Amino acid sequence: MNADRMTWRERFNSAAPIIALSILTFPIIIGFIWIFISTFSHTTYGLEPQGRLTLENWSFLWKDPKIWDVTLNTIILSVGQTIGVVALSALSGYALSRLSFPGRKTFLAMTLILHSFPAVTLLIAIYFVLRWINRIPILGNDIPIIGGFGYNTLGGVILVQLALQLPLGMWLMKGFFDNVSWDLQRAALIDGCSHFRAWWQIILPVIRPGVAALAIFSFVTGWGSFLIPYTFITDQENSVLAAYLRGMMGETAPVSYGTVAAVGLFQLIPVMIFFIFTQEYLMNIFSGGSKGGT
């Protein structure tokens, strides 16, 4: 008799979290089912499509060549930004964690406070900075693929977004480096490595999971970025998916909301798949290094 009751409670205990989580996640599940259904129908009453199901909303995939240009731009933007964020955060995170230099503490405090600056208020000021960069020869306007680093170039947008992500990146990287044992550090330096070599060849590989986590986070954020590209790129050809999507919605021209939802899903699905495969790495943010962790 006792054994039976224990099993019941045990079963309840192990099922309870799943039940609770399902209830909490319910709005998300329902909401996204709706989005999915609405891309295949003209109108929906609740979750039920009215009229025939249709592929028309997805026709942009084969009718609109521009969507693929825009997707390519989005890839370039996300990859460029990710490489930049990881590289610069790894460099500065190492210095903030392992090196002593004046202004270190202030800089650390500053980076956290910097996050309180809404990107939107800096927009106007950044516009001036980018226009100034335009005047620099070559770097301003003439780099292939990304166009340059000034206003109305993909490179400029990469720079800005990268800069805005740096505070978080530096903090995270510093955290990862902090977890690496001093023994490893000393061993590397005693053996005659310069700091740079120690960083590149010995320490960085140890925190690879953390680096991967930052890369994933940065890529995912960059993929969906809207405000900066929308503001600083005026040529439609250089636009990214989110800005293209916003451009589809207007008030004085026909808007097919089903197509809008379809384009939105089109933007969401790649990054979702990417995340599903890389979530394992994100989970390892805190378990890198030779000290601490599992």
Place this chain on the structure above:
Amino acid sequence: MAVTTRTATAAPPKEGVLRKLRSASIGFWFMSPAVILVVLFFFIPSIIVFGLSMTNLSTSTGFQNYDWVGFENYHKIFTHPDAGPTALRTIFYVGATLALFNVGMALVVALLSTHIPRRAGFIFRALWLLPRLTPSVIYIMMWKFMAAASPYGILNRYFPFLGGQNLLPDAPWVFVILTNGFIGASFGMILFASAIESIPRDFMNAALVDGCNAWQRIRYVILPALRWPLLFVTTYQTLSLLTSFEQIFILTDGQFGTEVWALWSYHRALSNYWGNFQWGFGAALAVVLVVIGAVAAVIYMRFFQFNQLVQEPLVEAL
């Protein structure tokens, strides 16, 4: 080991200075790319924004005819009838969303998803990340259809007792907090969940063997391990919420009493269908927000003993 100690104790003052310089210069080299970007796109723009807030720059003055007006914009803000209510609304919005979702739900979901089979945990966490990954236009459209009047609205269709009307004007804050919260929770959720997963298995099992039930284990083993993530998430998300407005912008555009400070600044500075962008005034509004955010960040850092986190690194053997 012995080598290290000898070098450290036997260093004469002159060498000490050299070493400091060397260390500093290496530090600067490592930091320089990041510093350049942060200066270019953060510091300089913020100074420009401070400067802007002292002018009456707007589309009616253009870039040629503006005047320096000193603190007049700030005076205008503090005597503006909307200022007080907007500030209170912003505090309410940030506090509620932070407590309920960005920290609260993040913690709950992280805890729950680490107490179930690993695969299932992954699936749920991926679902919770969906709102953040979705383009905001689509995500908000989904919420609008949740709240819409029957027969279109999802809630109204399956819960007829709600009345059938467009729910958004009835309960705007509910939807504002929900939409922002579901996005915000995923940040903390990832940090908390990975911190929990990195607690050594032995600790977790030992606690149970010692007679803890699940709740006690959470309280005595898990939560202490979450101290740094909690600090970071709370600070970071407070600032994020304070400065976020995009979802509210798309959802209600500040109507029905949901205009928060960041949205007010955006409306003034950049979003006017008839083209009168009041950059000077909008910048001043933004500066007020920044000051509040900075003060909040400093308070958090004090409270969570920031100093401990940024100890000087041990002097290395060079």
Place this chain on the structure above:
Amino acid sequence: MFFNKTKLKELGWSDDEIAALPEKIKNGEFTLDDMIATAKEAVEKGVVEPGFGYWHRPTKGGDFLQYYAAYGGRLYDPEQDKLIVSKGALTNWYAFQRKVVTEGITPENYIGTEFAIWHDTVSHGNALFWNGGVWQWADWAENYVKDQGGQDYLFDFVGYALQPSGIEGQPGVTLSHPLVYMITSEQASGDSNQDAACALLAKTTTPEVNTMHAVESTHLGILKSQSQDSEYTSDRLLSDTLYMLDYNFYQPNHPMYGPYFDILFDNMVKAENGEVTPEQAAEDAVQLLQSEIGDALIVED
């Protein structure tokens, strides 16, 4: 304003009466009050569901000023280059917005309705009267009623007229929205191809090109010569609505117009929702206008 011919017939109107409606609105014989009464009758008789009698625009937009103008409100004094707010017309406008709710022909929480839903509802004939733009016709034909027959389906049951006046005897009004082409100066852009840009604009601002656009997306033409263009005149909707251009007004091109409109709209929403009385909302609006716009404003009764 669009109206549902089928539902008017169900209400008991004869074909002649329905056909004469646009003319009556134009002459001021059918006012906003008449419209409210008709819609209310339709709701009471069950011809339309409650709350589907009158569907004005669901989100912020200049269209609402049509009611302000319908009650005689003035926007702008070109001689003094100042904005005007007419208190009486403002109060009447707000009262109208509240009345459509209290009479049960518009839902209470209507403002904020998603446009996708609005389009679906009106294009399928679920409302009796609704206020929209001529370009929405193409939107409905393309995106909402394409399977039912597109424009033909719409012509079957939808009628269109000016926005009724609020004052008996005054003609109806409609809002138009002129746009301006602007070329960035050499000083601002660093480019010196202004002449080329101008020539390009000249090449695209022809009757043929613009008529193609107008017909395809059911927008109005921009050149008077388009009204002689055969493509334009053979488009039923465009030629039917051509007369409305004689009764339109524009929003003024004043730098402070943005804040002006924001204040008027925000207080309108409060009046319509019942948050404050229409009179109070008008008072608040004028006060706010005076503090925000100050010297650039003339307040008249």
